[in-house]
Amino acid sequence: xxxxHISRTVADLRAQVKDWRxxxxxxxxxxxxxxxxxxxxxxxxxxxxxxxxxxxxxxVNPTQFAPTEDLxxxxxxxxxxxxxxxxxxxxxxxxxxxxxVYPKGFATKVVVGGPSAGLETDFRPHFFEGVxxxxxxxxxxxxxxxxVFGEKDYQQLCVVRQLCRDLxxxxxxxxxxxxxxxxxxxxxxxxxYLDETGLAVARQLxxxxxxxxxxxxxxxxxxxxxxxxxEALLQxxxxxxDYVAARESGTLAPWREETxxxxxxxxxxxxxxxxxxxxxxxxx
Amino acid sequence: xxxxHISRTVADLRAQVKDWRxxxxxxxxxxxxxxxxxxxxxxxxxxxxxxxxxxxxxxVNPTQFAPTEDLxxxxxxxxxxxxxxxxxxxxxxxxxxxxxVYPKGFATKVVVGGPSAGLETDFRPHFFEGVxxxxxxxxxxxxxxxxVFGEKDYQQLCVVRQLCRDLxxxxxxxxxxxxxxxxxxxxxxxxxYLDETGLAVARQLxxxxxxxxxxxxxxxxxxxxxxxxxEALLQxxxxxxDYVAARESGTLAPWREETxxxxxxxxxxxxxxxxxxxxxxxxx
Numbered sequence: 001x002x003x004x005h006i007s008r009t010v011a012d013l014r015a016q017v018k019d020w021r022x023x024x025x026x027x028x029x030x031x032x033x034x035x036x037x038x039x040x041x042x043x044x045x046x047x048x049x050x051x052x053x054x055x056x057x058x059x060v061n062p063t064q065f066a067p068t069e070d071l072x073x074x075x076x077x078x079x080x081x082x083x084x085x086x087x088x089x090x091x092x093x094x095x096x097x098x099x100x101v102y103p104k105g106f107a108t109k110v111v112v113g114g115p116s117a118g119l120e121t122d123f124r125p126h127f128f129e130g131v132x133x134x135x136x137x138x139x140x141x142x143x144x145x146x147x148v149f150g151e152k153d154y155q156q157l158c159v160v161r162q163l164c165r166d167l168x169x170x171x172x173x174x175x176x177x178x179x180x181x182x183x184x185x186x187x188x189x190x191x192x193y194l195d196e197t198g199l200a201v202a203r204q205l206x207x208x209x210x211x212x213x214x215x216x217x218x219x220x221x222x223x224x225x226x227x228x229x230x231e232a233l234l235q236x237x238x239x240x241x242d243y244v245a246a247r248e249s250g251t252l253a254p255w256r257e258e259t260x261x262x263x264x265x266x267x268x269x270x271x272x273x274x275x276x277x278x279x280x281x282x283x284x
Numbered sequence: 285x286x287x288x289h290i291s292r293t294v295a296d297l298r299a300q301v302k303d304w305r306x307x308x309x310x311x312x313x314x315x316x317x318x319x320x321x322x323x324x325x326x327x328x329x330x331x332x333x334x335x336x337x338x339x340x341x342x343x344v345n346p347t348q349f350a351p352t353e354d355l356x357x358x359x360x361x362x363x364x365x366x367x368x369x370x371x372x373x374x375x376x377x378x379x380x381x382x383x384x385v386y387p388k389g390f391a392t393k394v395v396v397g398g399p400s401a402g403l404e405t406d407f408r409p410h411f412f413e414g415v416x417x418x419x420x421x422x423x424x425x426x427x428x429x430x431x432v433f434g435e436k437d438y439q440q441l442c443v444v445r446q447l448c449r450d451l452x453x454x455x456x457x458x459x460x461x462x463x464x465x466x467x468x469x470x471x472x473x474x475x476x477y478l479d480e481t482g483l484a485v486a487r488q489l490x491x492x493x494x495x496x497x498x499x500x501x502x503x504x505x506x507x508x509x510x511x512x513x514x515e516a517l518l519q520x521x522x523x524x525x526d527y528v529a530a531r532e533s534g535t536l537a538p539w540r541e542e543t544x545x546x547x548x549x550x551x552x553x554x555x556x557x558x559x560x561x562x563x564x565x566x567x568x
Contacts, residue, residue: 107446109397113391114391141452167420167421
């Protein structure tokens with residue numbers, strides 16, 4: 001098992017893709033910021049089930065971090081990441097340096113409206129501009145047939161879908177279910193910041209969301225239930241709660257009971273910010 | 285001479301492009317807003333000299349007009365335009381309806397910095413957002429190898445180059461010289477708004493710019509010369525002058541004497557706004 005081909009430049013990536021296209025091979029992509037865990041690996045397995053070749057980009061994108069955020073301490077472990085790609089059978093790792101992605105004089109941004117409104121944007125105002133711009137670039141650099149994103153970052157998944165539809169980027173966006181530990185905690189690179197006590201609190205996030213979601217699906221008032229969920233998170237040991245919100249699936253417009261919904265939350269555990277979301281079943 | 289194939293939808297356009305790609309043909313594109321004149325035709329001839337097939341889009345893009353601008357009265361003459369495409373030998377006309385380009389729920393924009401700063405942007409603040417967004421879409425819809433833009437809209441040419449470089453859009457941008465009438469007036473769809481008296485005044489625009497450019501290249505102070513040019517335009521009969529400015533070629537940063545430059549102007553003749561630009565030769 002030789003491990004993936006490593007492309008550090010767009011030119012090298014494109015040469016490899018061109019070669020695959022000449023052979024008539026289908027290509028899937030999984031954009032990541034590295035620090036790969038079981039959640040990422042599940043996206044890659046999904047990608048490999050849909051295409052002959054899988055490209056994984058590993059790039060900690062500076063433009064989606066605010067100056068106050070954890071860009072510098074975000075976990076970087078390229079050697080270990082490459083081993084995991086080899087285990088799953090990924091054929092290409094795209095690991096560009098920041099100056100390869102944003103050369104001197106770079107001056108363009110992609111701004112997506114619609115599902116980017118509210119939720120994460122209320123707390124990280126430029127986050128989705130950073131995501132949309134780098135995803136546009138990665139897609140146009142690699143030109144895959146499809147790309148797999150985790151439902152863990154549900155708002156991001158909706159924004160990327162809107163982006164591709166609006167700009168006619170010919171990449172099919174596939175959403176894949178969140179991978180969780182045995183206690184329901186969503187896999188996240190930021191879990192690495194937590195000690196045992198923190199993990200025990202973190203595991204309450206999904207539990208609280210599932211309870212509230214079941215109550216709302218069962219007929220309870222969403223305003224009341226999200227307020228109760230917020231209180232339950234603080235009781236469980238979260239330091240503060242950015243939001244708990246019921247939204248319509250896909251558009252992320254305010255939830256209406258006749259449609260499928262999503263209950264989304266972000267909360268702080270010490271200096272670590274965790275997000276999660278669960279489905280709200282349509283009322284029958 | 286059968287005239288061009290007409291695609292009204294992105295799906296039809298892509299089907300035709302896919303067929304050409306299967307045959308190994310090269311494709312060039314000329315984005316236009318219709319009302320085609322000799323300037324446009326020269327871009328198409330340039331495109332056909334570079335590729336086996338030429339796609340011309342004819343789309344009056346609403347997002348690059350401000351509410352106060354001439355969207356409604358902008359000249360539309362599709363039948364005549366299609367005849368001209370047939371004369372030049374263009375193979376495909378892409379003539380989408382506004383709702384094909386901007387379907388319900390559309391919510392994304394592309395914002396280019398760098399050369400979009402100042403000049404047109406000072407007077408049409410959202411113009412280049414509209415241009416950059418529609419050009420991105422057209423390029424990703426048609427996926428040409430190259431696209432030809434006129435130097436007449438010099439700032440637009442610089443912005444489109446920056447856009448493609450920044451977002452990794454794999455389309456080569458070709459700039460083509462401005463086509464002028466026998467009196468130096470740059471061909472423009474907006475010339476159709478002018479009567480004989482207006483045309484006589486309009487023809488002074490290029491003359492004034494050439495004089496100022498020669499003076500600057502010869503060592504005169506650019507501030508003084510652009511002020512004199514502004515005065516000369518008003519004297520010639522222009523109602524007002526939005527700008528006359530000396531800039532560095534390509535970047536459109538302030539002009540420095542050791543580099544090649546561009547002298548750009550926009551001025552009003554009654555209710556018609558005209559733009560033009562000329563080279564400033566590097567001082568030797």
